Amino acid sequence: MKKKISYIIFIILICPIILCGCWNYREIDTLAIVAGMALDKNMVTNKYILTTEVITTQAQGVSSIISSQIFTTEGDSVFSAVRDTIEKTGLRLFWSDSKVIIISDSIARGGIIPAIDWTNRSNFVRPDMWLLIAKGNTASEILKTKVKINEVTSFHLDDTMNSWSILSKFTNSMVWSFVDGLSSPGKSEAVTTVKNKLSDGNILPLVEGCAIFKSDKLVGYIDGNETLYMLMIKNKIKQALITLVNVSGSNTNVTLELNDNRTKLTPIYNNGSVSMIIDVYPTLSIHEIQGTNDFMKEENLETLQHEAEKNIGSQIKNLISKLQNNYDSDVLGFGEKFNEEKPKIIKDYNKNGKDIFKDIKTVVNVHVEIKGSNKTIKPIYIGK
Structure with missing residues (x-):
């Protein structure tokens, strides 16, 4: 009986140790929370230009205002540019809340796989990030726009993309679905496009239409109306x-x-x-x-x-x-x-x-x- 009681006491004492906490736990103030990223290419050095949107908060009375700050780095690879961002933020990057990755037209035309491999491979990045192609602007120009309704541009793009089934002017392109589609025989992929547009005196990111790929290379575009009928043929349309x-x-x-x-x-x-x-x-x-x-x-x-x-x-x-x-x-x-x-x-x-x-x-x-x-x-x- 005494032996049984000893076992119970041991289990009670060990539970708080093995069930609480996390092995890689970090305080939130030691991390830079990334809302989204954009990739361009330096045509002179052939290096990747990484633009990251990091969430910031500012106290206003008893509440806080959520905003964002833009950081830009260059690297021979996407991952090296990511690591170099730490030098500018002074904090480790936290990717689990990232909503969107924007790829430039020039990168996509040359082959998009090298640009998204790290995003697809990393354990720290969500595979369900929205994948967008910048049309008529660099990817960084899209991410640097400021919207009034939501000060975090990546969150604004996330809200818009979540409305794809109602608008039917673009498709629900994500990193994982694009990668999965590339491996399917007899199939190419379409990725939603975004461009900056002047509206009521402000430059806002407009999500509409699709970039058409053959293998992993961008070969052209279709507009929002053409996208509607593409979704109709593919049985992916819900409302229009x-x-x-x-x-x-x-x-x-x-x-x-x-x-x-x-x-x-x-x-x-x-x-x-x-x-x-x-x-x-x-x-x-x-x-x-x-x-x-x-x-x-x-x-x-x-x-x-x-x-x-x-x-x-x-x-x-x-x-x-x-x-x-x-x-x-x-x-x-x-x-x-x-x-x-x-x-x-x-x-x-x-x-x-x-x-x-x-x-x-x-x-x-x-x-x-x-x-x-x-x-x-x-x-x-x-x-x-």
């Missing part, structure tokens, strides 16, 4: 707005909200020819009519439905043509679909050293369903 201008010559514009969508891809091989049948099933609702036409009447509703199908089909065909002829980049995953359902065809293409994407002919079928018109089914009438 589609505006039809001058519906059937009625001088009336109608804005439709996409509430749901299903896209089916059917790969076809016939006598040496490859094609893809794309069936799109969007569910839309009327959200705005800039005129007095009643599009909920049966005959007008059919006209609106036909116009929506024609518009969506045309936008999809234009996007595919651009990706095939201008960029030869399969961000739509057509090759991946062939690999899943017709792997022998892909093997034959690979043996001949050819890429299947450019040879794929497409047939686009759009099946629109318009459900409802918000809280009113009638347009605004003008009394006689």
